[in-house]
Amino acid sequence: MGDDLPDVLIQPIIQAALLEDLGRAGDITARACIPAGRRLQARFVARSPGVIAGLACARLAMAALDPDARFDGVTPDGGKVGAGGVVARVEADARALLGAERVALNLLGRLSGVATLTAAYVAQVAGTSARIIDTRKTTPGLRALEKYAVRQGGGANHRFGLDDAILIKDNHIAACGGIAEALQRARAAVGHMVKIEVEVDTLEQLAEALAHAPDVIMLDNFSLPDLRSAVSLCAGRAILEASGGVTLDTVPAIAETGVDLISVGALTHSAPVLDIGLDAESGRPLF
Secondary structure (H helix, E strand, O other), rough: OOOOOOHHHHHHHHHHHHHHOOOOOHHHHHHHOOOOEEEEEEEEEEEEEEEEEOOHHHHHHHHHHHHOOOEEEEEOOOOOOOOEEEEEEEEEEEEHHHHHHHHHHHHHHHHHHHHHHHHHHHHHHOOOOEEEOOOOOOOOHHHHHHHHHHOOOOEEEEOOOOOOOHHHHHHHHHHHHHHOOOHHHHHHHHOOOOOOEEOOOEEEHHHHHHHHOOOOOEOOOOOOOHHHHHHHHHHOOOOEEEEEOOOOOOHHHHHOOOEEOOOOHHHHHHOOOEEEEEEEEEEEEOO
């Protein structure tokens, strides 16, 4: 979708994953069974339909063990693939290809799973003005990749970390002494480029928050009638984000209330891996 991550951001993740898998002695199976210098061709094939994300991870995993590897992405990131569809082709040193196989498949399958689930949520809110967004409920070390996968599925990103926006949640409010106090302190503490969001649990808290002009208000676990009332009360004075226990079954009705954003932790913490395999080929040119 024209949103590729720079290789330099992905390479440390690939390096760590390969070090974990290769261990102290490398791939002793491939070294024992495969003659040095033999080349191998293979296809990445989807076993089930989905949306692809993470081709660069597979490419960089192969290149890390064989700089001369040839990698051709057939289904681009953000593209849909059917069961049996070819995702990518690779030709590389056989030992290197098999040594990088699991890292490539783990990341490609994980990110494609996130993109596929995101696309399902996005489809459920089609025809409304609501956008599906992610959360910080990501796999440690993979946040940039998983949020990239959300974008490839048609979703949008919430903040990446604690340092790029203020989000005042219930525990902040409890520790500070109230919504008004928290918002006043936040506004005084940051520059004009920093957005401020506050979480509210009731319509009364919403009214209190609106008096202090936050940029975004998170409506936490609001009922559908209360979401509709919140949209009416807010009247466009802040961006409204619905959050809390959102599922594929409940998200259409939430979107129809008129909220601007719907945050879904499941996009990253519960997405099933898209089943992708690596099938070796012999006797047929892949390139």
